[in-house]
Amino acid sequence: MSGYRLPPPLGRSVDRERRLTFRFDGRSIPAYDGDTIASALLASGVSVVGRSFKLHRPRGIYSCGIEEPTGVLDVGTGAERTPCMRATDVLASEGLQAFPGNCWPSLRRDAAAILSAFAAYLPAGFYYKTFMWPHWRLYEPAIRRLAGLGTLGDGIDPDRYEERSRQTDVLVIGAGAAGMQAALSAAQAGRSVLLLEAQAGPGGSLDAPDPADPRAFQITDALQSTLRSAGVEVRTRCTVVALYDHLLAVAVETPAPQATAPCRERLLKIRARHIVLATGAIERPMLFPDNDRPGVMLASAMERYASHFGVACGRRVVIATACDTGYRTARRLRAAGITVAAIVDRRKTRDIGDTLLGLDGVELLPDSAVIGVAGRSAVAGVSIASRGRMLTLDTDALAGAGGWTPNVSLYSQAGGRLGWLPDASMFVPDHAVPGISVIGAAAGVFDLDLALAHAADLFGLSRPGRFDSPPAGGLGHVPPDHRPSDQELRLLRGRPGKQFVDLQNDVTTADIALAARENYRSVEHLKRYTTTGMATDQGKTSNINALVLMGRATGRTPDEVGTTKFRPPYKPVTLSAIAGGRTGLRHRPLKRLSARAFHARRGALFEEFGGWERPAGYPRAGETLAACARREAGQVRAAVGLFDGSPLGKIEIHGPDAARFLDLMYLGTMSTLPVGGARYGLILSEHGVIADDGIVARLGPDQFWVNTTSGGAERTALAFDEWLQCEFTGLRAFVIPVSSQWGNVTVAGPRAWQLLAQVGFDAVLAPAAMKHMTLRSTRFEGAEARVLRASFSGELSYEINIGVSHTGALLERLWRAGQDLGVCAYGVEALMVMRIEKGFIHVGADTDGTTLPQDVGFARGPLKKPDHFVGRRSLLRPAGMATDRAELVGLLPVDRRTPVPVGAQLAPAAPPGPAHGHVTSSCISPALGHPIALAMLEAGTQRRGETLGAWHLGRRIEVEVVAPCFFDPQGHRLHG
């Protein structure tokens, strides 16, 4: 092939004033602004752009759209490198670097090209037949290295991606003549219209003058110029990749790659009331031996390269055709100044009428077929069987015009079914999908006037209700005839040369025949056995030929063979486009504490806990977090500590039935609480499993304050509301989540009250005046404060709930005032150490999806309480009453030195063998000076005093089963 640039006015898509240069395979390639990588490579005479997937045969550019099977490149370098980009779909830009896929060490000297010499041994299914002994796994790594398309970028993608949500009355997909007409008539009917076009501009297949049919171009041109004044929003370089339920379309827009481009790609999610599919048709390839040689292309692609990019794909073109469009291509190429040597028409009888106009000088060969292509890395001639004789023609570019395949991917995605039109040899939409209309070539309507009439009618005010109607009139398309003649078959016999059905996956006509012989006959088997229609192009050019061949081999029509369901995405979509802006910190933003600055000043080590960024501890230089937690816990028990408990879940329950409602939600009884009283309770799921825990306090007769765990804050409020709205619908109560309004500063330790008094808290809070498990509403420096005496540390402890913006100032005041009292700030890890010492459960750590309240020491609760509270009935099932359930116990290492790791399995004998339980929490207790642990152990409460092994990574740690509370079991300390 020897492509070259044509003179203006050809090349309406490129700006010849703006030159640029990019690199391909290490070579410098000149281009104009508006060129795709493919058009620039063709213009520079580059024929080979990659090696094929399986056989590593040289391949060139084949199409001029996203159906491209062979021009698949890696684009960009470093972290920006993106594999599997269609050269036909990527705009050339200054400095861009593109790399051919699938070759090593270089495109010209590809080491694996030797594979093509063994092609005879690599038929469909050869993997399954060849690499069986002794096991596929042995061969897999080497084969995977050879296979694959391209290389991923390494590092974090530095580019910007956007996501937008849109709504519109009418979404028209495809801005060809039919799509533009539909958009115009919708706009004229007063609808808001969004028109999306995958190419750089509207116009579609008629966006180039045809000397034999000037009218089509004039109409298209006229439609284009009225779009904007009619109020149609047009977005180009915007491909709809998916249609989802209820008329949601997802599109990927690629702005022209300029320095000012706001982003590299933009994902649009469009909800429409009506969707019009005007997605056109894709040309069907011609099959003949060596039809994969660089220089063999779709005829329509050659037309488009000439008209849009001003690029001739060869100096002497031969057109192989099975229908009338080959003649149109010949006319258009000649009008562009390209020599067309011959038209090789497979059909015996020609019904081409006026299509012969303007073709004088072109050799017309009816009842003829291409039976061989000369040249390895570029077409250098062609052999033709013509009416019983063989001829050879000198050519450097071979265009195939095998008919048209309506582009029905999106229609199929939306649930549409396809019907086979034997006369036209194509699949077309066969039944109405609500809200979706298919028009133009996508509907199998190839006559311009019929397509325009249908499009104009969709939103015609005169005939409402025709939205889903099928196209009126005939198809206006002279169908292809691909049946090979006897003489062609005779001449082909014994000739070398593979006929490629799927150029991307190296699937040949022989592979399809093999699949038929080996009984892989259904379309789904055919696809998986031969790999036809897989990978980045999803068989856009190959599927139809594969189905027809399989049908022919098995005596069925293509619709009896069937079509696979089209699934999103219509074209490859980068993960970056899907992620949009949700990367790095924005992937899952952490919630930050209002008092973050206070913690940072005290040297906090921030870690994530349940979606919050919280201080794990305040380690000193060189101190490990575990040592830091022990130091802080020790200081709390010795003096006083400050803890930011703001992430704690907080819910208010209001209403005359609030108390009754809470009785239904909790294992504990809340209705008997006096105003100001507080009680610990477990929340169960309907399966009886512990879902959350926390303290409930009564603010007033009809008003309660509910604390949940930090992780359960949102979940619990949602569950409360679900029960209230869906089951206990007669109860007059409101669930008001207030977690983010209230902060929580916890002051714990023997000097806690001393410190509060020092900064001016009211004397009603003194331990003598305010008992453990009570709540007082008070004010601190003008701010409302709800002070709860409750303790997760086992020390005298005040949980000061205060407006969330006041926590920083309050912590700062307490910090300064507490210097003489030995105040410290303590983090989550120190709190965990203290609660393990006390044997308090941490829901989700000590408990799991099987833990019932009786397993953690609430055995009598369910039987004592008569209410039908949530989960009660499940506790009474036989499994819930079993005596061998896993129960919460404490563990001590017998040597009092070896820490017992979380997750260690408890078993008397070495594994394998049944485990009796596992360790759920563990620490080295600063109060006791040795390791302690909590565990869930079968019948654990009966086994106190028993010794057994805690098995961890093959090591046995001898442990003793004890009660779960290790420190101050009488709870003297928390009363102050």
Next chain:
Amino acid sequence: MMQLACPHCGPRPENEFRYGGSSHVVRPTLDCSDEEWSAYLFFRENPPGLGAERWCHVFGCGQWFNALRDATTHEVQAIYGMTDPAPPAGGVHR
């Protein structure tokens, strides 16, 4: 992604909602048999067609409502209140 018509906020995308499973499941009383209780907990019709289910507009008004939806076509035939009885199939449109 479906679009559901919240009775309070109007049509909104599915990801604003939380699916709550089958509707009109009757919660047995405490004295029911283990079999009845397990049927309530674990067994659902899951018909390949119209089914009544509950949804909560969790990133909106926070209200639960019922929907009569065809699980094979996603056609929503009716939206109705949480305590309303299920309308007959093919009945009330939103």
